Amino acid sequence: MxxxxxxxxxxxxxxxxxxxxxxxxxxxxxxxxxxxxxxxxxxxxxxxxxxxxxxxxxxxxxxxxxxxxxxxxxxxxxxxxxxxxxxxxxxxxxxxxxxxxxxxxxxxxxxxxxxxxxxxxxxxxxxxxxxxxxxxxxxxxxFPLSAHASAEHPHELRIAFDGDAVLFSDEAEQVFQREGLDAFQAHETARVLTPLPAGPFKPMLQALQQLQRSPGEQMRVRTALVTARSAPAHERAIRTLMDWQIEVDEAMFLGGLAKGEFLREFEPDFFFDDQAGHIASAAVHVPAGHVAGGVTNR
CATH class of the missing domain: 3.40.50 (Rossmann fold)
Structure with a gap:
C-alpha cells in the first residue's frame, strides 16, 4: 500500500x-x-x-x-x-x-x-x-535577507497573519483601494454581521488551530492577527473568525501604523502580509513573507 x-x-x-x-x-x-x-x-x-x-x-x-x-x-x-x-x-x-x-x-x-x-x-x-x-x-x-526569528520562545511556534487578502479575501481591500478609508469603514460597518469570504491562508490557520488544540509534548502554538484595520472595521474581522470557530491569541488593529515594531514585540517565527510596504517594515525585525495576491498586487 x-x-x-x-x-x-x-x-x-x-x-x-x-x-x-x-x-x-x-x-x-x-x-x-x-x-x-x-x-x-x-x-x-x-x-x-x-x-x-x-x-x-x-x-x-x-x-x-x-x-x-x-x-x-x-x-x-x-x-x-x-x-x-x-x-x-x-x-x-x-x-x-x-x-x-x-x-x-x-x-x-x-x-x-x-x-x-x-x-x-x-x-x-x-x-x-x-x-x-x-x-x-x-x-x-x-525575503532571504529578513531578520531571523527570535530564540526567546523555543517551545512556542509563533505565527502572525495580516487580515485582508491573507486570512480574509480582498473584498474589503478592493473597496479601500477604489474609494478610500471612509467608504471602507462604511462598507465594513454595514456588513458587520456578514462573515468575510475566506482568503488563501484560512486553511493554514485552521490547521494551526488543530495543532494548538492537541499540542505536542515540546511545542505550543501562538497566533496573532496584525492588521491595518481599526475600529469600527475591527468587528467584522473578529466576527468572521468567530463564525469560522477559529481563535487567535492576539489581535492588533493598528489603523495604518507601521507593523514592524509591533511584530518585533510579538516575535513571530513568521509573518504573512499581502502589501510590500508592510513586509518592508516587518522584515527588519522578523521573518516575513509577501503574499503576492489580491488587489494590491495586480
Whole structure:
C-alpha cells in the first residue's frame, strides 16, 4: 500500500527559504547552473546556514515527537538533484526530519503542490508564489535577507497573519483601494454581521488551530492577527473568525501604523502580509513573507 500524507499539515518549502544559499544563488541567477552545481558539489559536506524560514520549519517538525506524524515538510525547489543532496545533508546536520523533496533544475516546481496536497508553499521566487496562489494554495515569497526569528520562545511556534487578502479575501481591500478609508469603514460597518469570504491562508490557520488544540509534548502554538484595520472595521474581522470557530491569541488593529515594531514585540517565527510596504517594515525585525495576491498586487 503506498505511503500517504493524509491528515497531515504539509508544508512545501524552497531550498533558499530553508537555508542560506545566497552566495550560491548568485551563480544560479546568472543562469550558469553548471557552475552552481559544481559549487554545491564542492560544499556537499559543508552544512548550509539556517535560512529565514528555518525556525518555522524546526518548530513545526517538533509537533511530530512522541506520536503519529502531524506535520510533513517537503523541499520543493528549482535546484538540481546534486544541490538537493546538500539540502538533505544540511537538514540531517540540524536534526530536521525531512525525507521528501522535488528538485526541478530551473523548471517551475509549483505544479507538484497538488499531488503533495500542500497547505503552504514558501519560496524566494515570486513567479512560483503567484502561480501557487492562483492554484489555490497558500503561498508567500520569502525575503532571504529578513531578520531571523527570535530564540526567546523555543517551545512556542509563533505565527502572525495580516487580515485582508491573507486570512480574509480582498473584498474589503478592493473597496479601500477604489474609494478610500471612509467608504471602507462604511462598507465594513454595514456588513458587520456578514462573515468575510475566506482568503488563501484560512486553511493554514485552521490547521494551526488543530495543532494548538492537541499540542505536542515540546511545542505550543501562538497566533496573532496584525492588521491595518481599526475600529469600527475591527468587528467584522473578529466576527468572521468567530463564525469560522477559529481563535487567535492576539489581535492588533493598528489603523495604518507601521507593523514592524509591533511584530518585533510579538516575535513571530513568521509573518504573512499581502502589501510590500508592510513586509518592508516587518522584515527588519522578523521573518516575513509577501503574499503576492489580491488587489494590491495586480
Amino acid at each position: 503506498p505511503a500517504t500524507l493524509d491528515g497531515q499539515l504539509v508544508i512545501a518549502i524552497s531550498s533558499r527559504a530553508l537555508f542560506d544559499f545566497e552566495a550560491e544563488n548568485e551563480l544560479f541567477e546568472a543562469r550558469d547552473d553548471h557552475a552552481y552545481m559544481a559549487l554545491q558539489r564542492e560544499r556537499l559536506d559543508v552544512p548550509a546556514k539556517p535560512g529565514v524560514a528555518f525556525s518555522l520549519v524546526q518548530k513545526l517538525l517538533a509537533f511530530n515527537s512522541g506520536g503519529a506524524p502531524r506535520v510533513e515538510v517537503v523541499v520543493l525547489s528549482r535546484n538540481d538533484p546534486i544541490s538537493g543532496m546538500r539540502v538533505f545533508r544540511s537538514a540531517q546536520h540540524y536534526g530536521l526530519a525531512i525525507q521528501r523533496g522535488v528538485f526541478t533544475r530551473g523548471a517551475q516546481p509549483w505544479r507538484y503542490l497538488r499531488p503533495l496536497n500542500a497547505q503552504l508553499f514558501l519560496s524566494a521566487n515570486e513567479d512560483d508564489v503567484r502561480a501557487a496562489l492562483n492554484a489555490g494554495v497558500a503561498a508567500a515569497r520569502v
